[in-house]
Amino acid sequence: MVRVLGPAPALGGRSAARWCTYRCVTVAVCLGNLLVVLLVLRSLYNAPGYFASSPKRVTMKYSAEQIKMVEESIRIRSAAVPVELVESVKKLQKLFAREYKRRKELPLELKQKVSYEILQRLRDLGENSNTTEQRGALDSWRVEKLKYIKGASAQNLSNSGLSSEESRMLKHALEFNWRMLIEDIGLWIPISVWHTEHNDKPENEPEEEEIIAGPPLPHECNAQLHTDYGGAAVRWGLTHHKESAADCCQACIDQARRAQPGALKCNIWVYCPSEYGCYSPDKYEHKHQECWLKQAYHPKFNFKDRYSESYRDSHPSAPVVVPWMSGVITV
Structure with a gap:
């Protein structure tokens, strides 16, 4: 006996429908969130001060009168520059640089020899010598030393233990940098001071007695x-x-x-x-x-x-x- 079966019931129909509903809801929520994000970005973009790509250059427009005033100011500043003073300072700087270079050329050993000879010449004057005598002794030593160096160079003789290069440098220092050489070896002689006393007091007038502050001394x-x-x-x-x-x-x-x-x-x-x-x-x-x-x-x-x-x-x-x-x- 054959049993005839009817159509089989669809498996998972209710579950499939439920899954379709969840998917639609998720898609809708995502689309809504995306729409909200787009609206927020639009509002921020249109707000002042946000998402500024680069500052805008402001082009200033000057009137003819303002341009004239600026040109006049530049002209006045250029005319006020002390050109002659600046040039004089530049020349002095070059001169000092050359003198400093010449000063460095003289070796320390040679400066010591010069100082020893000068000190010996000053000692020969004695302790009671004044500044005038000391300056005269210095000048005479310088003249004698120059004469000796020039004479030895002309005859190709040795200059008391000095090489030809040292003789050349010392000759140059004595001729052109004498004051600088004196400073380098530490010699200083004060300028002579003349004291002039004026006595216009009458001859027979007695001397005034000095008054010392305080009580009388025992x-x-x-x-x-x-x-x-x-x-x-x-x-x-x-x-x-x-x-x-x-x-x-x-x-x-x-x-x-x-x-x-x-x-x-x-x-x-x-x-x-x-x-x-x-x-x-x-x-x-x-x-x-x-x-x-x-x-x-x-x-x-x-x-x-x-x-x-x-x-x-x-x-x-x-x-x-x-x-x-x-x-x-x-x-």
Whole structure:
């Protein structure tokens, strides 16, 4: 017996329909999101300040009057340039460059030989020589040295241990760079200072007595104006100031009384009464009210009343009158 079967039912029909619905919804959501993104990009693109590709060049338009003013300003600045001064500076720079090159050409050993010879010539003058004599000795040495080098070169003789190249360089330095050579070897001679004193006081008029600020000095101070005594320093005056010369003398007396056995005892005081400070040949700046306490078995003064003319020639900054006052105490 044969059984006839009817048509088979479709498998997964409901699932296929459900899958189709999900796909359509997903596509629709994606399209919606894409549309929203496109709208946002469009709004940002149209907004000012966003997605600017490059700044736009602004073309300035000047009027004829403004252009004329700019041209006038350029002309004024060009005319104000100190052309002659600039050219002079350029020439000086070239000159200095040549002199510096010539200065470097002279070797150190040769400069030392020159300095030794010059120092020996100055020593031959003695310690009491003034600046005029020293300058004369330098000029005579230069003339003699040039004459010797030229004579030796003409006869092809040796120049006291100098090679031909060193002789050439020294000859050039003595002829054209003499001042520069003097500076290089460290020699400096001050310009002569002439002190002219004008004395228009009547002959019979008495000398005015100098007034020293402060209380009167006791008799044992033996104060002497315009006097600078030497001696071993018991108290350094740069850091020891007193209101008056009497106080300085009293400080010397007190130190001598309190000094321990074997220690230096003050018997010389030196005071600076000048408000402008006091001159001294050392490297320090001596100010008003400095009080130096010193000791010497046989006191001798360094300077008295006035500095000598020869001393002022070699020390141009020295005044005419000794500014210090001092004394040797008697206890």
